[in-house]
Amino acid sequence: MDAPSIAIIGAGLGGIAAAIELKRSGHDDITILEKASDVGGVWRDNTYPGAACDVPSPFYSYSYEPNPRWPRRFSQQPAILGYISDVADTYDVRRHIRFGVEVTAARFDETTGRWTLELSNGETLDTDVLVHAVGQLSRPTTPAIPGRDTFAGESFHSARWDHDITLDGKRIAVIGTGASAIQFVPEIQPRAAHLDVYQRSAPYLLPRPDREFTELHHKVFKLLPATQLAERGTWYGLVESLSVAWVYSKPLAALVRRVSHAHMKRQAKDKPGLFEKVWPDYPIGCKRVLFANDYIPALAQPNTELITDGIREITPNGIITTDGTEHPTDVIIWGTGFKATEFLAPMKITGLGGRDLHEQWADGASAYYGMTVTGFxxxxxxxxxxxxxxxxxxxxxxxxxAAYLRDFVDAIASRGAPLTVKAVVERAYDQRIQKKLAGSVWSQCESWYRTASGRVTTNWPLLGIEYKREAKFDPTDYQAIPVKRHA
Structure with missing residues (x-):
């Protein structure tokens, strides 16, 4: 095969990582299709007050592109988006991007051995290799609460924050207490006349060891890169220890739980009854543990109420909880997360023999090391x-x-035929992964990690270092697909 053409859907962290690795390997026939007007993915879309990463910046960055000028250890959205933009420029990625183009469908053509993509502007694009880099957290979700559409006030999802809406002096309802709400609630609480926070399930919180990086830090990181590497390695070890706790060590998980308990109880002490509401009732690690120093103190303020009763309905003037109380509301902010388990939706994707990917995934998505699917x-x-x-x-x-993708593309370039992962290989892998997940902490509560049927489709059940060791391209895992060319 001549140098294969590659289409990447999405210009977030994943799409950029893929493009950089392919370009390093000499592949330049790359088209990145991005429905928005700039790079950044979730860090472009999530502009809510206080938006920041809960992984320290020296580790939440490409290993080959350290940033000596992070403003904080846990950097906020503008700094992360700026970093992504700079990386795209440094590695000449923007040249490959078509902005404002959404892919609505993709079909594998067995007569040409290529993918045909249908675009939102009515065009089609043919490509040898199709790479999905749309992420798991790109499509916001809001629960179908009765009366939601009758609300007379203003409402928006935290991932689509409406900065034109004035919050000062308003009665605000925040529905959801996940990672985003933990960050924006402390930011909006001082502005609200009254703030109701509706909690279905409480998160475990740990202290957030944040700090500002001074000009001295920046100089040291730049002049002595080993210091930033040490910071990266230290945080890698610490966050990996959480995976050790969830996967391998119940005593370590118990220790983390005790730290969380002490932290949350200390922060809730100023408001009687608050700790009993915020302390979770499920095993630690079952949902993502969050880092926060200011969330519970915000809940303890006189103008804030944490509501744990369920929501019965939404009315034009407010929210009625299951106890019959109506809570007057001017603005509703949905902090209800994303459709994380609906992988690659709403695109229609058709593979060999006309098979539909979403029908194949009806019981929950699966892919070999999360990357390749039999029949596609x-x-x-x-x-x-x-x-x-x-x-x-x-x-x-x-x-x-990205390294796996590079080796895959190198292989099809040398073999001259499309490759699909063998069914027996993918099936054995999925059975092994699901067996580990079934006995894991993530199977012990409802969360965005699981489908409605209970299958955990999002999480890797082992350590990051084990994924790195295992997820290496092996040509024997794949079979070539004969191209049925027209006579």
Whole structure:
């Protein structure tokens, strides 16, 4: 095969990592299709007050592109988006991007051995290799609460923050207490006349060891790169220890739980009854543990109420809880997360023999090391099924996947035929992963890690270092697909 053409969907961290690795390997026929107007993915879309990463910046960055000028240890959204933009410029990625183009469907053509992509502007694009880099946290979700559409006030999802809406002096309802709400609630609480926070399930919180990086830090990091490498290595070890706790060590998990208990109880002491509401009732690690120093103090303020009763309905003027109380509301902010288990939706993806990917995934998405799917030749996924980390940095996983993609593309270029992972290989892998997940902490509560049927489709069940050791391209795992060319 001549140099294969490659189409990457998405210009976030995954798409950029894929493009950089391919370009390093000499592949330049790359088109990145991005539905938005700039790079950045979730860090472009999530602009809510206080938006920041819960992984320290020296580790939440590409290993080959350290940033000596991070403003904080846990950097906020503008700094992360700026970093992503700078990396795209440094590695000449923007040249390959078509902005404002959404892929609505993709079909593998067995007569040409290529993928045909249908674009939102009515065009089609043919490519040899299709790479999905749309992430797991790109499509916000809001629960179908009765009366939601009757609300007369203003409402928006935290991932689509409406900065034109004035919050000062308003009665605000925040529905959801996940990672985003933990960050924006302390930011909006001082502005609200009254703030109701509706909690279905409480998160475990740990102290957030944040700090500002001074100009001295920046100089040392730049002049002595080993110091930043040491910071990266230290945080890698610490966040990986969380994965050790969830996967291998119940005593370590118990220790983390005790630290969380002491931290949360100390912070809730100023408001009687608050700790009993915020302390979780499920095993630690079952949902992502969050780092926060200011969330519980915000809940303890006189103008804030944490509501743990369920929501019965939404009315034009407010929210009625299951106890019959109506809570007057001017603004509703949905902090209800993303459709993380609906991988690659809403694209229609058709593989060999007309098979539909979403029908094949009806019981929950699965892919070989999260990247390749039987019957969908020359298609790879970045941040696909079972590659989320319960404690570490997803960029670490993305770099591993980019290297796998590079080796895959090198292989099809030399073999001259499309490749699909063998069914027996993918099935054995999935059975092994699901067996480990079934006995893991992530199977012990409802969370965005699981489908409605209970299958855990998001998380990798082992350590990050084990993924790096295992997820290496092996040509014997794949079979060539004969191209049925027209006579």
């Amino acid at each position: 030749p020359n298609m790879l996924i970045m941040y696909g099924p079972n590659t989320n980390t319960g404690g570490g940095s997803i960029i670490y996983f993305l770099e591993i996947q």
